[in-house]
Amino acid sequence: MKPQQLTRIWPQHETVLLLFIIAEVTYFSLFGRRFCTVDNFTNIVRHSLEIGLLALVMTPIILTAGIDLSVGSTLGLCAVLFGKLWRDAGLDPWLAQICTIGIGGLCGACNALLIAQMKLPPLIVTLATFSLFRGLAEAITQGVDAFTDFPESFLFLGSGQLGQLPIQAWILSAAAIGVWLLVHRTTFGRCFRAIGFSPEGALYAGLPVRRQLALVYVLAGLVAGLASLTYTARFGTAKADAGTGYELFAITAVVLGGTRIFGGVGSVHGTLLGVATLAILNNGLSRLPNLMNIASELSGIVTGVLLLLALTASALPHWLKANQK
Amino acid sequence: MLAVFAPNFFEPQPLLSRLASAAPKLVLACGVALVIIIRQIDISIGSLFAVCGTTAGLAAAADWPWPLALLISVGVGILGGAINGLLVAQLRLPSIVITLATMVILREGVRLKQQGVFINLPEGSQWFGLPMVLGQLTLCTLAVGLLLIMTLLLKHFSAGRFIYAVGSDEEAARLAGIRPRLVTFLVFITMGALTGIAALLNLVQSPQVDPNSGRGLELEAIAAVVVGGVAVSGGRGRLWGVFLGFLLLICTSPALTYLGVKPYWEKVIQGAVILLAVVADGLRTKKAK
Amino acid sequence: MNLSQSIPGQIPLLQLSAVTKSFGSVSALKGVSFDLQPGEIHALIGGNGAGKSTLIKIVAGAHSPDSGSIKIHGHRVTQLTPSAARNLGIACIYQQPSLFPDLTVAENIALRLEKIRLFARVHWTNRRLKAVQLLKLIGADISPDTEVRDLSMPQQQLVEIACALGSKARIILMDEPTASLTHKEQERLFALVRTLRNDGVGIIYISHRLEEIFAIADRVTVLRDGESTGTTPVTETNPSALIKRMVGREVSTLFPPAESQLGPMVLSLRGLGCTAGGVKNITLDLRAGEIVGLTGLVGAGRTELARVLFGITPADTGEISLNGQWVVITSPQDAIALGIAYLPEDRRRQGVILEMPLSHNITLASHQRLFPRNWLRHTTEQTLAEKFIEDLAVKTSGAVALGNSLSGGNQQKVSLARWLATKPKLLILDEPTQGIDIGAKNEIHKIIRRLAKEGLAVLMISSDLPEVLGMSDRIAVLRGGTLAAILPRQCTAHQVMSASLGLKEEGVGA
Amino acid sequence: KPSEVALTAAVDTATNKKITLAFMPKSKGNAYFVSCRQGADAAAKELGIELIFDGPTQPDPAKQNEIIENWITLGVDVIAVACESKDGISTALRKARSKGVKIVTYDSDANPDARDFFVNQATPEGIGYALMDEAARLCNNSGEFAIITASLTAQNMIEWQKHIEARRLAKYPDMKNVALRPCDDLKDKAQAEATILLSAYPNLKLLMNICSPAVPGAAEAVKQAGKSGKVKVIGLGLPNENKRYVKDGTTDTVILWKTVDLGYLTVQAATALAKGQLKSGATHFEGGHLGKFKIVGDNILLGEPFKFTKDNIDQFDF
Numbered sequence A: 001m002k003p004q005q006l007t008r009i010w011p012q013h014e015t016v017l018l019l020f021i022i023a024e025v026t027y028f029s030l031f032g033r034r035f036c037t038v039d040n041f042t043n044i045v046r047h048s049l050e051i052g053l054l055a056l057v058m059t060p061i062i063l064t065a066g067i068d069l070s071v072g073s074t075l076g077l078c079a080v081l082f083g084k085l086w087r088d089a090g091l092d093p094w095l096a097q098i099c100t101i102g103i104g105g106l107c108g109a110c111n112a113l114l115i116a117q118m119k120l121p122p123l124i125v126t127l128a129t130f131s132l133f134r135g136l137a138e139a140i141t142q143g144v145d146a147f148t149d150f151p152e153s154f155l156f157l158g159s160g161q162l163g164q165l166p167i168q169a170w171i172l173s174a175a176a177i178g179v180w181l182l183v184h185r186t187t188f189g190r191c192f193r194a195i196g197f198s199p200e201g202a203l204y205a206g207l208p209v210r211r212q213l214a215l216v217y218v219l220a221g222l223v224a225g226l227a228s229l230t231y232t233a234r235f236g237t238a239k240a241d242a243g244t245g246y247e248l249f250a251i252t253a254v255v256l257g258g259t260r261i262f263g264g265v266g267s268v269h270g271t272l273l274g275v276a277t278l279a280i281l282n283n284g285l286s287r288l289p290n291l292m293n294i295a296s297e298l299s300g301i302v303t304g305v306l307l308l309l310a311l312t313a314s315a316l317p318h319w320l321k322a323n324q325k
Numbered sequence B: 001m002l003a004v005f006a007p008n009f010f011e012p013q014p015l016l017s018r019l020a021s022a023a024p025k026l027v028l029a030c031g032v033a034l035v036i037i038i039r040q041i042d043i044s045i046g047s048l049f050a051v052c053g054t055t056a057g058l059a060a061a062a063d064w065p066w067p068l069a070l071l072i073s074v075g076v077g078i079l080g081g082a083i084n085g086l087l088v089a090q091l092r093l094p095s096i097v098i099t100l101a102t103m104v105i106l107r108e109g110v111r112l113k114q115q116g117v118f119i120n121l122p123e124g125s126q127w128f129g130l131p132m133v134l135g136q137l138t139l140c141t142l143a144v145g146l147l148l149i150m151t152l153l154l155k156h157f158s159a160g161r162f163i164y165a166v167g168s169d170e171e172a173a174r175l176a177g178i179r180p181r182l183v184t185f186l187v188f189i190t191m192g193a194l195t196g197i198a199a200l201l202n203l204v205q206s207p208q209v210d211p212n213s214g215r216g217l218e219l220e221a222i223a224a225v226v227v228g229g230v231a232v233s234g235g236r237g238r239l240w241g242v243f244l245g246f247l248l249l250i251c252t253s254p255a256l257t258y259l260g261v262k263p264y265w266e267k268v269i270q271g272a273v274i275l276l277a278v279v280a281d282g283l284r285t286k287k288a289k
Numbered sequence C: 001m002n003l004s005q006s007i008p009g010q011i012p013l014l015q016l017s018a019v020t021k022s023f024g025s026v027s028a029l030k031g032v033s034f035d036l037q038p039g040e041i042h043a044l045i046g047g048n049g050a051g052k053s054t055l056i057k058i059v060a061g062a063h064s065p066d067s068g069s070i071k072i073h074g075h076r077v078t079q080l081t082p083s084a085a086r087n088l089g090i091a092c093i094y095q096q097p098s099l100f101p102d103l104t105v106a107e108n109i110a111l112r113l114e115k116i117r118l119f120a121r122v123h124w125t126n127r128r129l130k131a132v133q134l135l136k137l138i139g140a141d142i143s144p145d146t147e148v149r150d151l152s153m154p155q156q157q158l159v160e161i162a163c164a165l166g167s168k169a170r171i172i173l174m175d176e177p178t179a180s181l182t183h184k185e186q187e188r189l190f191a192l193v194r195t196l197r198n199d200g201v202g203i204i205y206i207s208h209r210l211e212e213i214f215a216i217a218d219r220v221t222v223l224r225d226g227e228s229t230g231t232t233p234v235t236e237t238n239p240s241a242l243i244k245r246m247v248g249r250e251v252s253t254l255f256p257p258a259e260s261q262l263g264p265m266v267l268s269l270r271g272l273g274c275t276a277g278g279v280k281n282i283t284l285d286l287r288a289g290e291i292v293g294l295t296g297l298v299g300a301g302r303t304e305l306a307r308v309l310f311g312i313t314p315a316d317t318g319e320i321s322l323n324g325q326w327v328v329i330t331s332p333q334d335a336i337a338l339g340i341a342y343l344p345e346d347r348r349r350q351g352v353i354l355e356m357p358l359s360h361n362i363t364l365a366s367h368q369r370l371f372p373r374n375w376l377r378h379t380t381e382q383t384l385a386e387k388f389i390e391d392l393a394v395k396t397s398g399a400v401a402l403g404n405s406l407s408g409g410n411q412q413k414v415s416l417a418r419w420l421a422t423k424p425k426l427l428i429l430d431e432p433t434q435g436i437d438i439g440a441k442n443e444i445h446k447i448i449r450r451l452a453k454e455g456l457a458v459l460m461i462s463s464d465l466p467e468v469l470g471m472s473d474r475i476a477v478l479r480g481g482t483l484a485a486i487l488p489r490q491c492t493a494h495q496v497m498s499a500s501l502g503l504k505e506e507g508v509g510a
Numbered sequence D: 001k002p003s004e005v006a007l008t009a010a011v012d013t014a015t016n017k018k019i020t021l022a023f024m025p026k027s028k029g030n031a032y033f034v035s036c037r038q039g040a041d042a043a044a045k046e047l048g049i050e051l052i053f054d055g056p057t058q059p060d061p062a063k064q065n066e067i068i069e070n071w072i073t074l075g076v077d078v079i080a081v082a083c084e085s086k087d088g089i090s091t092a093l094r095k096a097r098s099k100g101v102k103i104v105t106y107d108s109d110a111n112p113d114a115r116d117f118f119v120n121q122a123t124p125e126g127i128g129y130a131l132m133d134e135a136a137r138l139c140n141n142s143g144e145f146a147i148i149t150a151s152l153t154a155q156n157m158i159e160w161q162k163h164i165e166a167r168r169l170a171k172y173p174d175m176k177n178v179a180l181r182p183c184d185d186l187k188d189k190a191q192a193e194a195t196i197l198l199s200a201y202p203n204l205k206l207l208m209n210i211c212s213p214a215v216p217g218a219a220e221a222v223k224q225a226g227k228s229g230k231v232k233v234i235g236l237g238l239p240n241e242n243k244r245y246v247k248d249g250t251t252d253t254v255i256l257w258k259t260v261d262l263g264y265l266t267v268q269a270a271t272a273l274a275k276g277q278l279k280s281g282a283t284h285f286e287g288g289h290l291g292k293f294k295i296v297g298d299n300i301l302l303g304e305p306f307k308f309t310k311d312n313i314d315q316f317d318f
């Protein structure tokens, strides 16, 4: 087949992912132990909320050709400060929650200031704040302090059900719709892509480049703040190590979902599919009878291989075209 | 300032030990500098470091001759680098994602194989069989030697200039007759080889191999490189800057111990140091404009 | 057909036969044959997207042809890569400067001249000396130690020229080398090119400025839609014949007549300056319906003035008044809100976003106007884009095509469309017809005239002297960041040149 | 609720379905838990039950929770877990219990109401006291010492530090804890940290390492500084990793329990619990080939922490 034809019939990235998810689910339903149950799918949703949220807000960031390594640390810092506000400052839980999201926003604003205003490279800025925010969380609690015994009303955010679905499903859907509309239906999304393709081009087109960049990082901070609440509520404890390593999971999901790391190209539904692929994979592998004992390691390896395959597959038509002559 | 507050900081023997234990990081930082100059990134080096160390350790523990074990370490490194390089250069895939994938694969691979169990090396394998001080000196010399060779290569040999050229503009490099893919591939191979050498420099410092070693090393190396003034946008940066960045970062944490600062503040201070360095660099270049 | 015209008994330096090349579904070249003799300047002309750049990229090894054969010095070459081409003595000035922004000028030149070997010592002093010598040769006032990122477009073009001239190549390919150069540099280049020709070097020269072709070329080949319409000695043809072959119809080379009425004052600048941009004390007025040409030498600060007005490097001294109100412009958003549009000079980096569809590109600057409350409306966008594509005769497969699938001239039209979509009151054009073919150029000139007639104030920066003389109601000449003169419509080329060189003060006060 | 629990247990024994036991370490790729697994596997084989061994790859309490919740839906009968975070895991464990899954904790405990039994190899208090007593004995009750820990947030190590400090205040006021350094559970980093500590605190008399990779790391540092014998090294670690240092006298004492036995006993107890053979209120438990173990409250006691020294370390291989 000619590469040109191949390019034409080569399916959309999202379609491939969807097919892959279907294949995954089928395989695990057949061979996994008690995979296809309501309880299990509820679990999958509950466990992917925080990473899902972070991946959602990572999408616009990567669309602008940026990256945010600090979201996991922001989550940790927010979790700890939420505990502080509620337990030590004696704030009303609701107020404390709002403040926590605000603190997340502040962390994001800190990144935004350095990236958008001072024009420093996002990779380094967030590498530094990755260390800084986690360090603050540790310093505030001296590593030791853990906050527990949250009120039932708050814990609802982690274990409650609304209708037939876990609360996480609602939050994730709401966030997904919000971010989807932002990225795909508003001029903001258009600006993110323009900036991702060419920051200079965007500037000369009169787009508010700095404001838009600031927006995506602040948004990431705010959502990391929200994720810290759901994380704390689900888990019942807030500690300085909350959300360690989540940034990498989120980035993995976004990239697996077809968003180009160099910016410009990508979709929010792709990200959601990426999150789903990984979550199902993770869960399903631990249900395959012969592999249960190595499920954790295996899911890392399979994720890596999947990432490589996804990228290779998307590059293949180009590669063939380029090498045919 | 350190000398005043912490007179012991510069005591020769511990200093030498400290430098020896930081030597692998310097070697890695050199490699990462090349990778970043060519506008790529490699976050798999920490895992590759563990893989190299573990395989070499297993070989040595199986009573293979030492030089062979050392060769294996470098060989495995080159292999790892070649895989990354092939995917990045030939298929033109984004290196951050490729190396993210190889990072998990390699890390989980070692975990599966070794389950965290230390490998005991045969007696007399330490310090290349030299006395300790001599061994440590050799290590430091090797690391600094590599740094000098790399500096020379980058500044005074065409290969080095090609790295800058490709990092600066890949298409322009292609049009100028440089083969960007080949150069990128070679840079990743070099990175792999340096990772193998670093693992080896680490290996000889103790009679046991920790298969978990190298966790987080990629971030340390990247931090040293960017604090040293290498631009992540490619094409710019010098190795002596990297060396300074490296010195700054390897001194921060010990300095805190010497000054008796509580460890809870360590990450904050490290983050702040990186931030200050980039902000200062940003301001300087802005002023220069 | 070509071969019949080659000089008998002499092996052509370069011979292409039936070369085809397509990008996706676009056929850029459809079986083109072409030859280049030693000591010949062979002009290659054609409309935008005719395939000129593609042709020379094939010769330079940057693209590989789909079919057809290439003979160099009489030998057939297959696998032509950029380095193979270099080794065969081919040097190329690409349409788009392809330099290394992070490296110094000297090193950029060296990387183009030195043999590509992976392990060779670098001789820094030699590199520098060579660079100094070449820059002097072409009369460029550029320090070899500056980084290329700090050079303006025309300066980069000069460095490209230095690379090509220094390469001792037998075949030199020049893709619009003068596109952003002014008259002075152009003359110098021509002198050098003639010397090379006398030394037996073969030169392929691409330009959209027909007068240049007639000034230096020996033969001319016209491409149209990827096909050669034949090669003729320059002496046996004339501009209108060439244009007809290029565009397929008659195009007037005359500038459209001025017919607009001057309206109220739109823009007045009083002592405007910006230290960062090197612009000082500019005092200038612009009325609705007026086209003011802004010219000067390379680096005179024309682009900088535009950037100040557009808020990219905001002014720090002086005042701007727009429609009779004093305004402060600190960002492009301010400028757009005030009805200022700026068509930038570097279209690939600033003018269009290459990887975005045309429709997105066209609406990018008018989000505020088109999409109230920030909601995208795809039909609005699509209709608008299609309207502009039709109005400006953009050659494309549709509004969803990506910017990089277009030829340079068509990209320029898209860039212009983007600014027209903002419904501006003041339009600043920076080299609006740079790299644009005769047909399109004429259309763009007509569009500019029409806009002026509709009451727009136009500030047109251009290095193309005939264009400036033909289009402007008044001509402002910049020199060293200050206003050297403001000349009336009837002035001569000589007056403009001497004002920009600072030979005589003959300006009419502002 | 309890009746329901009893019912499921009864059904399990009645139908004689193969019992599934899920066994979770704090993290995988950790030699300590690998040796626990040895014992666990042996017991599972003896008892003919199915053993699932899985856990997070890094000590991550949230991930532990997720795995437990997954195990609940997987339908395991009994879960044995070493908890990274006491409060964090308890939510998930309570949920498991409410679904009829039996819970045994080992190595480090959850909140008492979240599990049925704790296989107690040593209380945090016991460990803390043993370490401090040993340190004081080696230093003749006075002098400076420093602690190397895994991470600043690891909960059991925080507990131990609390008890070490309490013991010091109570019994050894002349001992001085001068520094605490994290080593990220990496031997190489522990070695580097120890080198720095030795030079920054020249009067240091002892390094106390409360995570297992730190013990050989610190020992190597002391050896390289030529301070073997002058600066003592003690800690919690595995015999195999420390043999050479204990034998050459750099490391004085390695304190640990027999981890293989811990795994074995845990599986034995968990299985008995699932079969309904072990009920709360029991005072003794027959732990397979290891014999009888005492139960105090709901703690099954493995016995005192074991001190590996020059004299006995060669007898162990894990």
Ligand SMILES: Nc1ncnc2c1ncn2[C@@H]1O[C@H](COP(=O)(O)OP(=O)(O)OP(=O)(O)O)[C@@H](O)[C@H]1O
Residues within 6 Å of the ligand: C023, C024, C026, C027, C028, C046, C047, C048, C049, C050, C051, C052, C053, C054, C055, C095, C404, C405, C406, C407, C408, C409, C410, C435, C437
């Ligand atoms: N890299 C590419 N990918 C896809 N299409 C291309 C590419 N380069 C050129 N084309 C297409 O090939 C055709 C010929 O382009 P080319 O650049 O050769 O035109 P040109 O004659 O140089 O025009 P101009 O005068 O505007 O520079 C155009 O239709 C263009 O859209």
Ligand SMILES: Nc1ncnc2c1ncn2[C@@H]1O[C@H](COP(=O)(O)OP(=O)(O)OP(=O)(O)O)[C@@H](O)[C@H]1O
Residues within 6 Å of the ligand: C149, C150, C151, C152, C153, C154, C180, C277, C278, C296, C297, C298, C299, C300, C301, C302, C303, C304, C305, C345, C463
């Ligand atoms: N993108 C740029 N980056 C850095 N310096 C620039 C840039 N553009 C212009 N300059 C500098 O600013 C000065 C004014 O250049 P400018 O481009 O405004 O001149 P100009 O009169 O518009 O000429 P032209 O339009 O031919 O480039 C030049 O000396 C140049 O060195």
Ligand SMILES: [Mg+2]
Residues within 6 Å of the ligand: C052, C053, C054, C095, C175, C408
């Ligand atoms: Mg062209």
Ligand SMILES: [Mg+2]
Residues within 6 Å of the ligand: C302, C303, C304, C345, C430
């Ligand atoms: Mg200009």
